[in-house]
Amino acid sequence: MKKSAVPDLSRRHFIGSACCAAVGVTGFLSSLASLRLMGAVASPGNVSASAASVASDYKALVCLFLQGGNDANNLIIPSDTSGYASYAAARSNLALPLTGLLPISPRTSTGRTFSLHPAVPELQSLFKSGQAALLANVGTLVYPTTLSQYNSNSVPLPPQLFSHNDQQVQWQSSVPDQPATTGWGGRLADLVNTFNSNNQISMSISLAGTNFFQVGKSVTQYAVSTNGAITFAGTTGGNNPLRYQAQQDLFAQAQPGLFDTAFGGISSGSIANTTLLNSALAGAPTIATAFPNTTAGNQLKMVARLISTASSLGLKRQIFFVQLGGWDLHADQLDSTNPDSGTHAALLQQVSQAVSAFYSATVELGIPNQVTAFTASDFGRTYTSNGSGSDHGWGNHQLIVGGAVKGGDIYGQMPSLTVNGPDDTGRGRWIPSTSVDEYAATIATWFGVSPTDLPTVLPNIGRFAKSNLGFLG
Amino acid sequence: MTPRRIFAAVVAVVLLGLFAWQFRPRENIPDAGTPSAAAHPTATPLAPGTAALPALAHATSNATAATAAAAERSELADTLNSPDTDIHADLRVLDDVFMAYRTNFHSDPVGTNAEITAALTGKNPLHLAVVPRDHPAINAQGELCDRWGRPFFFHQLSGTQMEIRSAGPDRKFWTDDDVVLTP
Numbered sequence: 001m002k003k004s005a006v007p008d009l010s011r012r013h014f015i016g017s018a019c020c021a022a023v024g025v026t027g028f029l030s031s032l033a034s035l036r037l038m039g040a041v042a043s044p045g046n047v048s049a050s051a052a053s054v055a056s057d058y059k060a061l062v063c064l065f066l067q068g069g070n071d072a073n074n075l076i077i078p079s080d081t082s083g084y085a086s087y088a089a090a091r092s093n094l095a096l097p098l099t100g101l102l103p104i105s106p107r108t109s110t111g112r113t114f115s116l117h118p119a120v121p122e123l124q125s126l127f128k129s130g131q132a133a134l135l136a137n138v139g140t141l142v143y144p145t146t147l148s149q150y151n152s153n154s155v156p157l158p159p160q161l162f163s164h165n166d167q168q169v170q171w172q173s174s175v176p177d178q179p180a181t182t183g184w185g186g187r188l189a190d191l192v193n194t195f196n197s198n199n200q201i202s203m204s205i206s207l208a209g210t211n212f213f214q215v216g217k218s219v220t221q222y223a224v225s226t227n228g229a230i231t232f233a234g235t236t237g238g239n240n241p242l243r244y245q246a247q248q249d250l251f252a253q254a255q256p257g258l259f260d261t262a263f264g265g266i267s268s269g270s271i272a273n274t275t276l277l278n279s280a281l282a283g284a285p286t287i288a289t290a291f292p293n294t295t296a297g298n299q300l301k302m303v304a305r306l307i308s309t310a311s312s313l314g315l316k317r318q319i320f321f322v323q324l325g326g327w328d329l330h331a332d333q334l335d336s337t338n339p340d341s342g343t344h345a346a347l348l349q350q351v352s353q354a355v356s357a358f359y360s361a362t363v364e365l366g367i368p369n370q371v372t373a374f375t376a377s378d379f380g381r382t383y384t385s386n387g388s389g390s391d392h393g394w395g396n397h398q399l400i401v402g403g404a405v406k407g408g409d410i411y412g413q414m415p416s417l418t419v420n421g422p423d424d425t426g427r428g429r430w431i432p433s434t435s436v437d438e439y440a441a442t443i444a445t446w447f448g449v450s451p452t453d454l455p456t457v458l459p460n461i462g463r464f465a466k467s468n469l470g471f472l473g
Numbered sequence: 474m475t476p477r478r479i480f481a482a483v484v485a486v487v488l489l490g491l492f493a494w495q496f497r498p499r500e501n502i503p504d505a506g507t508p509s510a511a512a513h514p515t516a517t518p519l520a521p522g523t524a525a526l527p528a529l530a531h532a533t534s535n536a537t538a539a540t541a542a543a544a545e546r547s548e549l550a551d552t553l554n555s556p557d558t559d560i561h562a563d564l565r566v567l568d569d570v571f572m573a574y575r576t577n578f579h580s581d582p583v584g585t586n587a588e589i590t591a592a593l594t595g596k597n598p599l600h601l602a603v604v605p606r607d608h609p610a611i612n613a614q615g616e617l618c619d620r621w622g623r624p625f626f627f628h629q630l631s632g633t634q635m636e637i638r639s640a641g642p643d644r645k646f647w648t649d650d651d652v653v654l655t656p
Contacts, residue, residue: 162583165631330628331647388647391585392629426585 059370059447060307060318063185063213064296064355066377067168068328071344071390072397073383073428075120076134076410077101078417080113090419090428094333094385100340104128107409114410118340119349122356123399130407131359131368133471136414137395137423138439139379139432140170142177143463150425162392162429164328167378172213174436174458184440185319186216187457192448193219198314201277205306207299208323213376221321222273224306226298229277232270280309289361296324296354300373304361307371317447324351327377333389351375355401368403372472374443375399376436383419383428394425395432398439404446404472411471437461438469446472549573550604554620563620564637564654571635573603580632586616586624593617630656 074094078087079101088095101115102124116124126132140158149155158176160166173180182190189204196203202222204214214221224230248271251264284305291301299322310318326347334342355373362368380396395415401407415423415430423430437458444457445468454461461467552558553566571581574593582592590611595602610617616624619639626646628636634656641650 160580160583160629160632163581163629163632165634330626386626386646426588 057370058310058316058367060310060320060367060372061185061188061443061447062300062303062320062322062358062371062373064300064351064373064375065168065172065208065211065213065321065323066327066347066351066375067323067325068164069167069378069381069392070327070347070375070396071329071333071381072377073381073390073417074334074344075117075348075399076114076136076397076414077117078112079103079115083112083114083417087417090383090417092385093336093339093387094390096334096339105408106134110414112414114414117345117348119345120352122352123401126356126359126401127408131403131405132399132401133405133407134410135398135400135434135439135469135471136410136412137380137430137432138398138412138434138436139395139430140167140174140176141432141435141437141464142460144435144465145431147422147425147431150431161394162379164378164392169212171376171378171436172211174440175460177460180212181215182217183211183213183215184444184457185213185321186219186221188444188447188449189214189219189317189319190216191453191456192317195316195448196314197316201273201280201313201315203315203317204319204321205303206321207302208321211321211323214319214321224277224302226302228281228302229274231274231278232267276313277309280312281305283312284308287361287364289357289364291357291361292350292353294350294354296322296350297357299323300354300358301361304358304365307362307367308365329381329389330386330391331388351399355399359401359403362403370404372400372402372404372443372446374401374439380430383417383424383430391427393427393429395423395430400443400471402472406471406473409471411469434466434469435460435464438464438466441467442469442472546605547573547603550608550610553608554610554618560620560639560641560652561654564639564652567617567625567637568635568654568656570603574601575633577601581629581635583629586627587614589627590615590617 071094073091074096077096078084079098084098088098096117100118102118102121103113103115104124104127106114116127123132127134140161142156142158145155145157150157156177158167158170169180170176172183172185174184186204189202193199193203199219202220204216204219204221206214206221206223207226209223210221248268251268251271253264255261255264285308287301287304287308289304291297291304303320303322306320307318310316324347326343329344332342333344334340335345358373359368362371375398377396377398378392380393381390382393383390412434415421415433417428418424419428420426423433425431437460441454441458441461444454445451449457451467454467549570550566553563555562570593574597575581577599578597582589582597584592590604593602593604594606594608594611604611604617608617610619612618612622612624614624618624621640621642621644623640623644623646626638626640628638630636636656637654638646639652640646641648641652643650
């Protein structure tokens with residue numbers, strides 16, 4: 001009798017083989033899933049490339065994150081007689097002298113008079129000329145919240161208020177009531193990346209390393225330094241061409257392992273991106289605008305240079321992240337012998353000079369109306385002093401600068417600035433009257449997001465009154 | 474029936490039994506303080522209004538002792554400001570207190586010293602007091618104070634990282650004799 005082509009299998013052998021196969025397939029599928037993720041990370045543009053539609057205009061956003069919590073109570077200061085008296089009494093040794101304050105005249109008058117910190121004359125000029133606006137008392141919120149609701153705990157509050165790390169993430173994700181997986185800048189990039197005709201260089205570029213703001217699902221953030229793209233040691237070919245070529249050949253080789261192959265591909269892509277970006281920067285026109293040689297100045301200078309390369313890289317939409325630390329001033333916030341100076345004044349001066357130079361650079365590049373810079377920070381700070389500085393607060397004032405800004409005005413609603421008043425949760429920690437969602441929605445709308453797509457970028461926007469605060473035209 | 478088939482039948486019966494056991498009716502979860510709760514001291518919160526829960530930071534390593542004393546005052550902060558210890562030990566005690574709080578709420582309390590102290594002494598969703606309300610280190614303003622009578626400064630770095638600062642013997646913050654525990 002002819003023997004069957006199917007080998008004889010006992011039940012025991014069949015079960016044993018099936019178990020082994022199941023384990024093997026599980027590992028294989030897991031590897032494939034991991035490689036798909038790695039592929040998505042390595043080639044963020046592939047998803048949108050097929051649907052690419054190049055926009056007719058260019059737009060860029062620059063998020064300047066003031067890490068640690070800026071005390072904007074000393075950026076915008078009430079300067080009418082009664083307002084200043086209340087301010088000076090409440091802030092005690094944190095109060096700035098009235099004589100040095102820089103007056104501003106917001107277009108919309110509320111009957112109150114405000115001035116700016118003496119260290120920001122450049123911002124005062126931008127405010128007066130209409131290129132800078134201020135947004136008052138904005139902060140993380142789950143729902144609009146009143147003092148009575150806060151005290152009775154009758155509405156959900158952002159978890160871990162007053163905690164640095166948590167509030168940074170919530171400001172950058174704008175989804176405080178859920179575990180954050182993406183930032184609102186990242187979600188915005190995911191949505192508008194179709195405007196870009198080429199995605200070899202990500203539209204999300206960070207000058208301050210990895211951050212939560214730019215975490216997206218398909219668009220990944222690309223970190224560069226103030227000198228340009230960050231190169232791997234030995235990968236430029238300048239010092240050792242043979243080693244460079246050997247490295248390239250090694251990465252390009254087919255490897256026996258899937259992960260090895262993926263690693264080679266990602267490394268090759270990264271080196272190619274570095275080469276492309278640095279060559280684009282080398283070919284870009286020199287920016288004549290003088291930038292201050294400071295942390296913020298150098299980062300914003302590189303942002304301006306990167307913007308100047310956008311057309312050669314095929315980018316119509318870019319989002320940048322810049323960060324300046326040192327704002328957590330529990331101590332030595334100002335110089336006791338000269339309150340107009342000190343650590344906080346130096347930081348504000350740095351922002352003022354850097355942002356002003358950056359705006360001038362966009363004018364030089366001919367795109368002032370297409371670039372908007374805006375500030376964000378962990379939280380505001382207590383209105384009352386701790387004796388040497390201020391502690392963690394909540395609502396805070398922010399700055400928006402650019403040619404598209406309907407400047408010269410204070411948007412939102414200034415708090416009463418009354419300790420134990422209607423906005424105060426204790427020690428002058430103001431309940432925000434505007435949510436981060438509303439702030440971000442206004443920016444996202446200017447960036448090209450339609451009202452129907454806003455919830456994709458800002459899932460909680462429907463809970464708040466305004467999706468456009470009007471500070472961008 | 475061959476021995477192999479008998480063996481297969483026995484295995485099948487055992488597997489069916491195990492499958493049915495998965496869907497057995499569950500016992501009711503006992504209330505805190507009952508003997509059964511002793512095995513799960515951190516999983517079963519105290520009923521609202523319960524004044525104190527002892528030694529929560531060590532509950533996972535000493536579950537039986539912690540639960541048996543569930544109705545007693547927390548001992549976690551007993552040595553805080555003790556003349557037999559020093560400020561460094563005090564900061565470690567407070568670190569343990571925060572760890573105990575985190576064990577139950579997954580994150581530290583936030584706010585001013587008074588707000589944080591209120592949370593530690595029971596103003597929290599479980600009314601759980603990891604520090605007794607009448608602890609001698611709590612001043613009239615409801616703030617936890619160091620051994621020199623100055624309120625501690627609680628710096629919330631993240632939801633699970635609390636920097637604790639004592640102003641030191643000079644009772645002035647941000648001077649050289651400050652003592653700080655950074656997690």
